[in-house]
Amino acid sequence: MYLTDIETRFNHEDRNDDGFSNNGELVLDIFSKRFRPYRDGKYDVIPNKDLDITRWYVLNNCEEAELFLQEHKEELLNQAVVNIDEKHKEQFPLWFKRKIMQLYTKEKSTSIKKLYPLAMGPDVRGRTHTGCIVNGVRYHIQRRDELRKSQNCGIVVAGYHENEVIDFYGIIIDILELEYVEENRVLLFKCKWFDLRKKIGMQKDKNFTSICVKRFWYERDSFVLATQAKQVFYIDDPKLGENWQIVLKFQDRHLYDVPEKETLETESDELHITNDEVYQDMSLESNSIVCDTVDMLSQLHRDDVDSVILDANVIELEAQKEHEVHYNEENFDQEDETMIEYISDYEENGGNNGTNDNEADTTSDGDDIGL
Structure with missing residues (x-):
């Protein structure tokens, strides 16, 4: 650990490290997400269909662009345009680019500078990857998983279906990295979403939650931000058949959901959990202990008997008497043990307690010792 610039087990890079984020003052939140794609990416021209879908999705999921989205939609409403949603989706990217360029030439405020890379749009060329690491989790495309025993292509994303929030389950078929000006990047997953209509899918x-893996929907909305996805696994369902799989959600072993404050109530006490400390509120129990102590002291207090004041000499004399009694008891126990040992020795010597050890052990050769 004292050596510099040498990798050891104390300072080596984590296996699922997702790199460093671009957290500058003039960087949008969507550009500051951390991810690390695999190095086997291919740099090529993005198909126009995928480029339009991804550009719109990024614009529609950027908080800083919400005001401009509302402004453009209001203009379409004032113009009484038919199919407002489709026109809004088609025309907004170009309208937003012109709007930001005009504001950028007039005023170079911080907010406009941050929106400038987003308004310019992504490069027509991008990188596709077979795997990446996002939020400390590895993701693979389906084609890569087919060559392995492990599974890393299953994801779940929360979204709206018929004005209701549901979980969309799918598999990753491609990983696309968009490049914007000023070295800003966005990573997206191209997915196939399983049809989740009741009983059919x-x-x-x-x-358990089982889904049919042979039916798909939302084919036009196949892209999501990589940071929006959570990984799930699909295992075979022996009950419903080969076309059905059970969704297995899990918590990553190195990631933890720590609540800011949580209260657990029990019958006897209340446990408060916070980020800083864990303490137990014993206010009710402590109050009851205080009340019991006061009641006990009130019972011991007597007004009908005069109090007796003792001098320190009297207390010392009583303590000395107790010490002498205790000392005599210890000596009496020692005397008893000595008496028992004396009697046992006397009986073993046949009543001749005065015989010396040398005399008892001295015998002639050939004489038997009588026992």
Whole structure:
């Protein structure tokens, strides 16, 4: 650990390290997400269809661009345009680019400078990868997983379906990295979403959620931000057949969801959990202890008997008496043990307690010792 610029087990890079984020003052939040794609990426021209879908998705999921989205939609409403949603999706990228360029020439505020790379749009060329690391989790495309025993292509994303928030389950078929000006990047997953309509594509019971892996939907909305996805696994469902798989959600072993404050109530006490400390509120129990102590002291207090004041000499004399009694008891126990040993020795010597050890052990050769 004292050596510099040498990798050891104390300072080596984590296996699932997702790199460093671009957290500058003039960087949008969508450009500051951390991810690390694999190095086997291919740099090529993005198809126009995928480029339009990804550009719109990035614009529609950027908080700083929400005001401009509302402004453009209001202009379309004032113009009484038919199919407002489709026109808004088609025309907004170019309208947003012109709007930001005009504001950029007039005023070079911080907010406009931050929006400038987003308004210019991504490069027509991008990189596709077979795997990446996002939020400390490895993701692979389906084609890469087919060559391995492990599974890393399953994801779940929360989204809206018929004005209701549901979980969309799918598999990653491609990983696309968009490049913007000023070295800003965005990573997206191109997915195939399983059809989750009731009974046809998804069935739930008390313990498991099973989905049909042969039916798909939302084919035009196949892209999501990589940071929006969570990994899941799909295992075979022996009950419903080969076309059905059970969704297995899990918590990564090195990632933890720590609540800011959580309260657990029990019958006897209340446990508060915070980020800083864990303490137990014993206010009710401590109050009861104080009340019991006061009641006990009130019972011991007597007004009908005069108090007796003792001098320190009297207390010392009593303590000395107790010490002498205790000392005599210890000596009495020692005397008893000595008496028992004396009697046992006397009986072993046949009553001749005065015989010396040398005399008892001295015998002639050939004489038997009588026992």
